Amino acid sequence: MARIAENIMLLRQQIPLSVKVVAVSKNKSAEEIIELYNSGHRAFGENRVKELVKKKEILPDDIEWHLIGHLQGNKVKYIVPFISMIQSVDSLKLMNAINTEASKAGRIIPCLLQICIASEETKSGFDADELVRMLKNLNLRSLTHVKICGVMGMATFTDDHEQVRSEFRSLADTFKLLKNRYFSGDDNFREISMGMSGDFRIAIEEGSTIVRIGTLIFGKEIET
Ligand SMILES: *Cc1c(COP(=O)(O)O)cnc(C)c1O
Numbered sequence: 001m002a003r004i005a006e007n008i009m010l011l012r013q014q015i016p017l018s019v020k021v022v023a024v025s026k027n028k029s030a031e032e033i034i035e036l037y038n039s040g041h042r043a044f045g046e047n048r049v050k051e052l053v054k055k056k057e058i059l060p061d062d063i064e065w066h067l068i069g070h071l072q073g074n075k076v077k078y079i080v081p082f083i084s085m086i087q088s089v090d091s092l093k094l095m096n097a098i099n100t101e102a103s104k105a106g107r108i109i110p111c112l113l114q115i116c117i118a119s120e121e122t123k124s125g126f127d128a129d130e131l132v133r134m135l136k137n138l139n140l141r142s143l144t145h146v147k148i149c150g151v152m153g154m155a156t157f158t159d160d161h162e163q164v165r166s167e168f169r170s171l172a173d174t175f176k177l178l179k180n181r182y183f184s185g186d187d188n189f190r191e192i193s194m195g196m197s198g199d200f201r202i203a204i205e206e207g208s209t210i211v212r213i214g215t216l217i218f219g220k221e222i223e224t
Contacts, residue, residue, distance in 0.1 A: 019210065
């Protein structure tokens with residue numbers, strides 16, 4: 001069996017069926033993506049708009065594309081016509097930009113609120129307390145073309161499993177708090193996107209519903 005198809009099969013065996021796997025294909029070629037596609041996989045994640053749009057143009061139409069990287073407001077219009085989910089909504093300004101462009105395109109875009117759970121300063125996202133305060137003052141109904149489906153976060157890159165676990169737990173806690181306060185009657189608000197190649201097992205134990213996996217599927221990037 002081809003390597004990529006075998007990798008996804010072995011991975012899928014370790015993940016409950018209720019957890020969705022988004023294959024992170026950033027920096028991977030169209031050929032590699034097609035190999036995975038031909039094994040039946042449809043959900044792919046990219047972190048750059050330019051690369052995503054290029055791949056979208058040449059790859060099959062029934063691929064479900066997820067944006068997982070920081071998005072600038074002025075680039076929203078390029079992905080809104082086709083994107084399945086924007087997992088990396090990290091500001092109110094961006095949420096408003098998505099709402100505006102989605103309305104023009106006649107689409108409702110599923111989005112996740114990215115929350116900063118890591119101790120590293122480099123990872124973007126809402127501060128959890130700030131987000132709670134923001135939602136309190138926000139009329140969610142005014143966002144007619146954004147569907148808020150849950151939260152996303154990245155743990156610190158560390159070998160300390162207990163730290164990773166406690167960061168994932170804090171994301172799950174924030175999800176529950178938001179669910180109770182603002183989304184209790186909303187069945188769309190149900191996703192916790194957490195877990196990558198190095199930490200997906202811990203993430204699933206802490207309640208992840210979507211894992212984003214690159215290296216374990218496509219292999220390590222060759223250092224140049
Ligand atoms: C690259 C990336 C991943 C996948 O990382 P791997 O360690 O290769 O599985 C997941 N989420 C985000 C936001 C990423 O940028």
